Amino acid sequence: DTGVSQDPRHKITKRGQNVTFRCDPISEHNRLYWYRQTLGQGPEFLTYFQNEAQLEKSRLLSDRFSAERPKGSFSTLEIQRTEQGDSAMYLCASSLGTAEQYFGPGTRLTVT
Amino acid sequence: RKEVEQDPGPFNVPEGATVAFNCTYSNSASQSFFWYRQDCRKEPKLLMSVYSSGNEDGRFTAQLNRASQYISLLIRDSKLSDSATYLCVVNKGDSSYKLIFGSGTRLLVRP
Numbered sequence: 001d002t003g004v005s006q007d008p009r010h011k012i013t014k015r016g017q018n019v020t021f022r023c024d025p026i027s028e029h030n031r032l033y034w035y036r037q038t039l040g041q042g043p044e045f046l047t048y049f050q051n052e053a054q055l056e057k058s059r060l061l062s063d064r065f066s067a068e069r070p071k072g073s074f075s076t077l078e079i080q081r082t083e084q085g086d087s088a089m090y091l092c093a094s095s096l097g098t099a100e101q102y103f104g105p106g107t108r109l110t111v112t
Numbered sequence: 113r114k115e116v117e118q119d120p121g122p123f124n125v126p127e128g129a130t131v132a133f134n135c136t137y138s139n140s141a142s143q144s145f146f147w148y149r150q151d152c153r154k155e156p157k158l159l160m161s162v163y164s165s166g167n168e169d170g171r172f173t174a175q176l177n178r179a180s181q182y183i184s185l186l187i188r189d190s191k192l193s194d195s196a197t198y199l200c201v202v203n204k205g206d207s208s209y210k211l212i213f214g215s216g217t218r219l220l221v222r223p
Contacts, residue, residue, distance in 0.1 A: 031209075045204075048210060056210070103156050
């Protein structure tokens with residue numbers, strides 16, 4: 001399968017714990033985007049990378065959130081000290097430049 | 113006001129019906145326009161890009177009116193498998209090309 005992959009697909013954690021998600025983009029895609037989606041809403045932009053450079057972060061991305069793409073390939077999104085309001089689907093998408101974005105299956109986070 | 117507005121539906125139609133969805137967007141700098149389809153608890157999947165001249169892909173026709181900042185999707189001869197949420201999407205209009213999503217319109221096609 002040469003699409004975008006994400007791991008884990010589901011994560012249940014207790015409030016206050018740290019979690020880390022991984023995204024592997026389509027191999028030749030140089031841009032990687034993170035979005036978050038809550039029930040009944042469309043996805044909302046969090047941050048994006050062009051190669052290894054993080055070029056923009058949304059104001060939704062509080063100080064507890066950090067994202068990396070160290071070698072311009074896979075990316076990780078870490079949430080520290082999780083809160084119940086962090087419960088959502090975290091979606092990763094990749095694109096070749098400004099072409100269409102293709103989404104991974106998402107990581108569904110539940111904070112109890 | 114949301115940057116992309118859609119009627120949430122649901123639209124409940126019989127198989128074979130024609131159904132149309134509309135959306136409006138507020139950012140006149142947006143340059144790229146899309147319809148994505150999302151099944152329950154799955155990721156959004158690109159259905160089609162939308163061009164000013166209008167474009168068609170099988171039973172699906174998309175239209176863009178830049179002057180009115182309005183995008184439409186027409187589905188002809190609806191199938192049960194078309195049941196899903198349809199997301200109207202525009203890009204931000206800056207160098208990021210980040211996507212701005214509507215909340216989606218839910219379609220239910222009944223036998």
